[in-house]
Amino acid sequence: MTVELEILRVWEGRRERAVDSVTEEGVFTIYLGDEEFVSMLCTPRHIRELSVGFLFSSGIIHSFSEIKKHMINEKSSTVHIDLAYPQRITYTSGCGRGVVLEVEMKPAERIQSPMRILAQKILYLMHEFQNKSSEFQRTGSVHSACFSDGERILIFHEDIGRHNAIDKVIGEALIKGLDMTDAILLTTGRISTEIVHKVLRARVPIMCSRSAPTYEAVQLCREKNMTLIGFARGKRMNLYSGEERIAQE
Amino acid sequence: MTVELEILRVWEGRRERAVDSVTEEGVFTIYLGDEEFVSMLCTPRHIRELSVGFLFSSGIIHSFSEIKKHMINEKSSTVHIDLAYPQRITYTSGCGRGVVLEVEMKPAERIQSPMRILAQKILYLMHEFQNKSSEFQRTGSVHSACFSDGERILIFHEDIGRHNAIDKVIGEALIKGLDMTDAILLTTGRISTEIVHKVLRARVPIMCSRSAPTYEAVQLCREKNMTLIGFARGKRMNLYSGEERIAQE
Numbered sequence: 001m002t003v004e005l006e007i008l009r010v011w012e013g014r015r016e017r018a019v020d021s022v023t024e025e026g027v028f029t030i031y032l033g034d035e036e037f038v039s040m041l042c043t044p045r046h047i048r049e050l051s052v053g054f055l056f057s058s059g060i061i062h063s064f065s066e067i068k069k070h071m072i073n074e075k076s077s078t079v080h081i082d083l084a085y086p087q088r089i090t091y092t093s094g095c096g097r098g099v100v101l102e103v104e105m106k107p108a109e110r111i112q113s114p115m116r117i118l119a120q121k122i123l124y125l126m127h128e129f130q131n132k133s134s135e136f137q138r139t140g141s142v143h144s145a146c147f148s149d150g151e152r153i154l155i156f157h158e159d160i161g162r163h164n165a166i167d168k169v170i171g172e173a174l175i176k177g178l179d180m181t182d183a184i185l186l187t188t189g190r191i192s193t194e195i196v197h198k199v200l201r202a203r204v205p206i207m208c209s210r211s212a213p214t215y216e217a218v219q220l221c222r223e224k225n226m227t228l229i230g231f232a233r234g235k236r237m238n239l240y241s242g243e244e245r246i247a248q249e
Numbered sequence: 250m251t252v253e254l255e256i257l258r259v260w261e262g263r264r265e266r267a268v269d270s271v272t273e274e275g276v277f278t279i280y281l282g283d284e285e286f287v288s289m290l291c292t293p294r295h296i297r298e299l300s301v302g303f304l305f306s307s308g309i310i311h312s313f314s315e316i317k318k319h320m321i322n323e324k325s326s327t328v329h330i331d332l333a334y335p336q337r338i339t340y341t342s343g344c345g346r347g348v349v350l351e352v353e354m355k356p357a358e359r360i361q362s363p364m365r366i367l368a369q370k371i372l373y374l375m376h377e378f379q380n381k382s383s384e385f386q387r388t389g390s391v392h393s394a395c396f397s398d399g400e401r402i403l404i405f406h407e408d409i410g411r412h413n414a415i416d417k418v419i420g421e422a423l424i425k426g427l428d429m430t431d432a433i434l435l436t437t438g439r440i441s442t443e444i445v446h447k448v449l450r451a452r453v454p455i456m457c458s459r460s461a462p463t464y465e466a467v468q469l470c471r472e473k474n475m476t477l478i479g480f481a482r483g484k485r486m487n488l489y490s491g492e493e494r495i496a497q498e
Contacts, residue, residue: 003464008488010368015497020487025441025463041443119259140480141439141461160441160463190390192274192409194290212390214274214409215252231389238269239257248264 001045002139023139025160030054030079033086043142043159046168047072050159051079053171057198064174108197110225113205115182116247117150119237122184122208125153126232129186130210132156136188145169145187147178147204153186154178162189163198170202180204191217191230200224206245208232213240250294251388272388274409279303279328282335292391292408295417296321299408300328302420306447313423357446359474360491362454364431366399367496368486371433371457374402375481378435379459381405385437394418394436396427396453402435403427411438412447419451429453440466440479449473455494457481462489 001024009018026044030037030051042050048070055061061083069082125148133144135158145165146156155178157168166187173180184206185199191213199207200220207221208229218240221228227242239246251270258267275293279286279300291299297319304310310332318331374397381402382393394414395405404427406417415436422429433455434448440462448456449469456470457478467489470477476491488495 005464005467005489008492009485010488010495011485013369013484015368018487020489022462022464022467022489025465041441119264120262139461141463160439190409192290212388213271214390215254215271216274218254218271235262236258236260238267239259240254240269240271243257246259 001043002135021138023135023141023160026077028077028079030081032060032081032083040161040164042161042164044074044077046157046172047074047079049157049168049171049175050164051081051171052174053167053169054164055081056174057167057170057201059201064177108200108224110223111200111203111205111242112225113181113203113245115150115205116245117184117206118247121150122229122232122237122246123235125150125184126186126208126210126237128153129156130188133158133188143187143189145185145189147173147180147183147185149182150184154183162187163194165189166195166198170198173202184208187211190214191228193217193220196220196224196226196228200226206242208237250292270387272390272409275326277326277328279330281309281330281332289410289413291410291413293323293326295406295421296323296328298406298417298420298424299413300330300420301423302416302418303413304330305423306416306419306450308450313426357449357473359472360449360452360454361474362430362452362494364399364454365494365496366433366455370399371478371481371486371495372484374399374433375435375457375459375486377402378405379437382407382437392436392438394434394438396422396429396432396434398431399433403432411436412443414438415444415447419447422451433457436460439463440477442466442469445469445473445475445477449475455491457486 002021004019007020009016029039066084068084071080135142142158143162143165144158146153147169155169155172157165159165180202185204187209190211191209193216196217206227213230221241227245228240230238250273253268256269258265278288315333317333320329385391391407392411392414393407395402396418404418404421406414408414429451434453436458439460440458442465445466455476462479470490476494477489479487
């Protein structure tokens with residue numbers, strides 16, 4: 001999903017015609033039953049995974065089996081979904097919300113997972129993860145996310161939105177029936193509370209980013225006993241929460 | 250708006266207690282008249298600029314004078330705004346839109362600005378701009394945006410969201426009555442069509458980012474004759490659109 005474009009490159013005062021790879025974006029609209037639910041600016045690929053993951057992490061569905069019908073129309077950029085229990089959806093606020101989608105959701109419980117992993121294994125996985133992101137290397141403009149079982153990368157996705165990349169890996173895990181309660185989520189993106197809420201809902205015990213978390217994201221992870229690692233780059237990382245899951249060598 | 254947190258730092262196999270600066274996030278809800286309009290996850294600072302900029306770049310207002318009353322309540326994280334012409338707002342789609350806010354908006358006209366600037370001046374401004382972002386240097390987790398007149402930086406803002414940082418500089422420009430039609434917008438964030446639409450609406454002729462644009466963003470800039478520069482770092486940059494405004498030395 002990259003396009004080659006002719007551009008002008010300026011470099012130390014010189015100018016030259018060059019070809020640059022840029023990433024594509026698209027807008028997909030999800031309909032629940034007959035009702036327009038949400039439009040998402042995204043990398044127009046793996047829309048099935050994205051829509052399942054988004055419905056799950058927004059609290060609309062609790063498992064993949066709640067999706068009765070799932071039709072993706074690439075041409076019209078629409079996704080039509082029929083739910084098994086459509087009555088569950090309740091909007092808590094008015095029209096036009098541009099940023100935060102609110103659905104009645106039970107607060108996430110504390111994570112009890114006894115999972116342990118070596119710090120050096122995390123750094124090894126981050127290294128593998130970064131190498132996989134070929135589109136980022138070409139275009140510099142996508143985020144990546146993946147699930148690992150601690151040994152290797154199981155599910156990997158890219159998207160221009162860091163939220164979407166995470167929704168795509170959660171969506172694929174749900175579709176494939178992967179147990180997320182002993183998985184590690186790796187991401188390139190910054191960690192805000194929105195991201196933590198998504199990952200908490202999937203009961204993932206360990207999240208690791210090459211970027212920074214916000215204060216509120218750290219507090220939420222500490223409260224919910226989720227392991228949060230930030231700035232995982234090269235041979236170093238910061239443990240913000242749940243450090244007992246990261247074993248010493 | 251940063252907080253010091255005690256964390257555990259892992260580095261080449263060693264572990265040490267350390268203090269890390271992390272940025273804060275907050276959610277502000279904008280009410281238009283009595284109606285809840287939008288909730289924004291943001292850096293909870295310069296909410297006046299953010300809300301004015303967001304209303305403008307979403308097509309709700311056309312100038313600052315259309316805001317009759319503007320009350321910010323830091324405690325309840327709410328912004329109450331009364332508009333001079335509230336009848337102008339029309340929602341084109343249903344409830345629960347999580348990402349794209351749709352308001353009836355005239356398509357932006359082509360940018361006619363005869364503005365010219367030297368390539369080396371752009372690189373100098375980008376250097377100044379990057380140096381200003383002290384919070385990014387401390388926390389690694391905010392985006393910045395600024396307006397320049399080609400000589401110096403006039404308005405500068407930071408936010409955890411790249412959209413918000415741009416809305417804040419547009420908001421301050423509107424409040425101060427700065428003429429944006431001969432300004433340069435610099436940003437740290439990736440350029441998607443959502444970002445181009447915001448900047449087009451402000452009739453800004455030149456936008457420059459240290460990051461990458463999407464294909465659709467480049468096409469939109471070419472169609473609207475907006476100058477788009479990407480990957481402006483050190484001594485190089487890519488001209489994706491409107492290169493005639495960037496003069497050779």
